[in-house]
Amino acid sequence: MSTQRKSILSGRMVQRAILDSFRKLNPVMMIKNPVMFVVELGAMLVLLQMLLPGILGRSSHTGFNIAVFVILLITILFANFAEALAEGRGKAQADHLKKTKQQVMANKRVGGGLRSVPSTELRKEDIVVVSQGEMIPGDGEIIEGLASVDESAITGESAPVIKEAGGDFCSVTGGTLVVSDSIVVRITNDPGESFIDRMISLVKGAKRQRTPNEIALGTLLAVLTVIFLIVVFTLKPIADYLNIELETAVLISLLVCLIPTTIGGLLSAIGIAGMDRVTQYNVLAMSGKAVEAAGDVNTMILDKTGTITYGNRMAAELLPVGAGTEAELANWAAISSQFDETPEGRSVLALLRERGLIYDELLARSGDSIEFKAETRMSGVDLPDGRRVRKGAVDAIRRWVAEQSGQIPDDLEAVTHRVAVAGGTPLAVAVDAVIYGVIYLKDTVKPGMKERFEQLRKMGIRTIMCTGDNPLTAATIAQEAGVDDYIAECKPEDKIDVIRREQAAGKLVAMTGDGTNDAPALAQADVGLAMNSGTVSAKEAANMVDLDSDPSKLIEVVGIGKQLLMTRGALTTFSIANDIAKYFAILPAMFMLAIPQMSVLNVMKLGSPLSAVLSALIFNAVIIPLLIPIAMRGVKYRPMSSQRLLSRNLLIYGLGGVVAPFIGIKLIDLFVHLWI
Numbered sequence: 052m053s054t055q056r057k058s059i060l061s062g063r064m065v066q067r068a069i070l071d072s073f074r075k076l077n078p079v080m081m082i083k084n085p086v087m088f089v090v091e092l093g094a095m096l097v098l099l100q101m102l103l104p105g106i107l108g109r110s111s112h113t114g115f116n117i118a119v120f121v122i123l124l125i126t127i128l129f130a131n132f133a134e135a136l137a138e139g140r141g142k143a144q145a146d147h148l149k150k151t152k153q154q155v156m157a158n159k160r161v162g163g164g165l166r167s168v169p170s171t172e173l174r175k176e177d178i179v180v181v182s183q184g185e186m187i188p189g190d191g192e193i194i195e196g197l198a199s200v201d202e203s204a205i206t207g208e209s210a211p212v213i214k215e216a217g218g219d220f221c222s223v224t225g226g227t228l229v230v231s232d233s234i235v236v237r238i239t240n241d242p243g244e245s246f247i248d249r250m251i252s253l254v255k256g257a258k259r260q261r262t263p264n265e266i267a268l269g270t271l272l273a274v275l276t277v278i279f280l281i282v283v284f285t286l287k288p289i290a291d292y293l294n295i296e297l298e299t300a301v302l303i304s305l306l307v308c309l310i311p312t313t314i315g316g317l318l319s320a321i322g323i324a325g326m327d328r329v330t331q332y333n334v335l336a337m338s339g340k341a342v343e344a345a346g347d348v349n350t351m352i353l354d355k356t357g358t359i360t361y362g363n364r365m366a367a368e369l370l371p372v373g374a375g376t377e378a379e380l381a382n383w384a385a386i387s388s389q390f391d392e393t394p395e396g397r398s399v400l401a402l403l404r405e406r407g408l409i410y411d412e413l414l415a416r417s418g419d420s421i422e423f424k425a426e427t428r429m430s431g432v433d434l435p436d437g438r439r440v441r442k443g444a445v446d447a448i449r450r451w452v453a454e455q456s457g458q459i460p461d462d463l464e465a466v467t468h469r470v471a472v473a474g475g476t477p478l479a480v481a482v483d484a485v486i487y488g489v490i491y492l493k494d495t496v497k498p499g500m501k502e503r504f505e506q507l508r509k510m511g512i513r514t515i516m517c518t519g520d521n522p523l524t525a526a527t528i529a530q531e532a533g534v535d536d537y538i539a540e541c542k543p544e545d546k547i548d549v550i551r552r553e554q555a556a557g558k559l560v561a562m563t564g565d566g567t568n569d570a571p572a573l574a575q576a577d578v579g580l581a582m583n584s585g586t587v588s589a590k591e592a593a594n595m596v597d598l599d600s601d602p603s604k605l606i607e608v609v610g611i612g613k614q615l616l617m618t619r620g621a622l623t624t625f626s627i628a629n630d631i632a633k634y635f636a637i638l639p640a641m642f643m644l645a646i647p648q649m650s651v652l653n654v655m656k657l658g659s660p661l662s663a664v665l666s667a668l669i670f671n672a673v674i675i676p677l678l679i680p681i682a683m684r685g686v687k688y689r690p691m692s693s694q695r696l697l698s699r700n701l702l703i704y705g706l707g708g709v710v711a712p713f714i715g716i717k718l719i720d721l722f723v724h725l726w727i
């Protein structure tokens with residue numbers, strides 16, 4: 052189900068990234084990254100020293116200065132390249148989407164007729180008619196009709212999907228193609244605010260905001276940089292006092308080796324690549340914060356219909372209760388569904404047609420429609436003679452009948468039970484105080500759910516199914532799907548309550564949903580994943596949209612979030628461990644320059660002091676591109692407890708970070724020493 056988009060790094064993307072690396076040298080852009088900005092300042096100072104010798108104190112080695120300048124420049128370019136490369140895929144995808152966003156002509160309803168207008172002139176609330184072979188001119192909701200729509204331009208999925216008025220499958224996206232039938236669509240967005248527009252600005256990263264985590268880490272790196280700046284600057288007077296000559300280029304080299312350039316250079320690439328990985332799974336994340344929150348999720352709330360099950364609840368049987376006959380039940384079930392545009396409502400009329408049963412259509416049409424609401428969990432018709440016809444959740448109908456002092460038939464319980472234990476949804480049908488029977492709505496659990504929830508359990512995530520359905524149906528489906536817990540007879544506000552309760556207990560909550568009634572809960576959750584098939588309000592409230600409408604995709608998103616957090620942690624550990632190791636390589640060499648007796652400290656037996664400094668600096672530069680693959684792909688992630696993951700990563704990246712420079716610098720020194 053979860054299709055991962057193909058993603059090859061094309062030559063063109065690399066070319067573009069190289070050009071961008073130079074463009075990003077602009078100090079105005081550079082200052083956003085304080086660590087690399089200090090490196091750039093250092094490079095400029097060394098350049099100044101080369102151009103105006105003596106201005107920053109004595110300098111005896113022009114060749115050395117040139118080498119330091121070049122290596123510093125390359126260090127910055129490497130960091131820029133990492134960021135540009137991470138941005139590249141999004142930019143390429145944005146270009147592709149822009150092509151999708153072509154202007155089309157729309158048939159807009161004006162007065163009684165239709166007028167052909169360019170899609171760019173459509174506004175919110177405009178009504179358009181789209182027929183077979185035509186492109187849907189803007190985002191909207193179907194208000195009449197049913198059509199199969201090819202959404203491949205957005206989802207990459209070539210099989211057309213059925214879209215219909217009423218219910219949770221009524222939303223359509225501009226730029227998708229109607230392949231059969233004709234629909235009437237109410238436009239829901241003004242120009243420039245469409246789904247494709249949002250997608251373009253998202254994948255392009257135009258409005259990419261740094262996440263709180265990123266900002267915190269960035270601040271820490273900036274503080275470290277300032278501390279080392281002070282340390283290195285105070286070395287100068289101390290050395291002067293001791294009559295030791297420390298050259299500017301050497302001091303700057305020491306500074307650059309000490310400040311966290313590795314993580315400083317890779318930090319934004321890690322964030323962008325994480326977002327990009329989410330997009331490759333066909334999930335649109337509105338912010339990096341949402342992806343990171345996914346990495347820390349403890350509880351996952353899912354709705355039943357359309358999320359765990361396929362959601363095409365169809366009337367399969369009519370089960371009379373009490374004195375009611377099948378014919379009477381069929382009649383009232385159909386009348387209650389006359390104006391019910393939900394798939395459930397229409398399936399009742401379809402069942403009658405299929406069975407050759409008739410109902411009093413004239414009577415039905417003369418009534419007033421009572422629309423289905425998640426709050427009442429009923430729908431129906433008020434007839435002109437004052438009779439009220441309803442169908443709905445059994446407990447809701449029971450209460451409604453009881454309020455009118457009606458009798459509850461003895462066999463209602465047993466019939467309801469039979470439907471519920473089979474995992475079906477029972478809808479009771481009543482006219483005023485009399486219950487005539489039950490409609491059996493069938494639904495199917497999507498395949499593979501049990502295995503997916505098992506995986507979540509291993510990651511330490513608890514799953515809770517929230518459904519408007521009765522407790523028994525809920526229990527049956529919960530068991531079949533293998534969720535940890537369920538809440539039945541859930542109203543929209545109950546879902547929010549569950550989320551708030553979990554959040555109050557310090558949990559991070561993820562929720563998936565597709566209906567308008569899910570929207571408030573999607574907004575309340577830390578991670579809200581809406582199905583692309585769902586309603587516009589659900590998609591707007593959520594901070595992620597799954598283009599494949601596969602709720603179990605949350606598992607991948609959680610994995611990617613965890614991976615993102617881990618990658619950042621691992622590379623920060625590696626970077627700082629590295630800097631400590633470099634310190635021990637470079638500091639003895641520096642003082643050896645002035646005090647040859649210090650050579651006992653040269654434990655690494657590096658060729659010469661200058662070659663030691665250069666080697667450390669070269670290592671500091673090349674480690675950035677060497678780590679780009681890890682930054683882009685993310686460190687390996689297997690479902691296990693975060694405690695074990697943490698100690699494992701500390702061992703690999705902390706210890707590795709200390710050891711790698713000693714080996715790397717020694718090897719580089721073997722070559723560098725040949726020239727110096």
Ligand SMILES: Nc1ncnc2c1ncn2[C@@H]1O[C@H](COP(=O)(O)OP(=O)(O)OP(=O)(O)O)[C@@H](O)[C@H]1O
Pocket residue numbers: 354355356357391393395396423424425428429430442443444445476477478517518519520521541542543566568
């Ligand atoms: N068209 C309808 N007419 C009358 N009653 C309905 C209709 N559709 C659903 N119901 C009843 O209302 C209940 C709540 O439906 P709703 O679609 O709001 O469920 P939900 O809260 O989204 O939960 P889930 O999607 O997990 O089932 C259903 O379980 C059913 O008993």
Ligand SMILES: [K+]
Pocket residue numbers: 307308309310311312313630671
């Ligand atoms: K460094």
Ligand SMILES: [Mg+2]
Pocket residue numbers: 354355356357565566
């Ligand atoms: Mg629902």
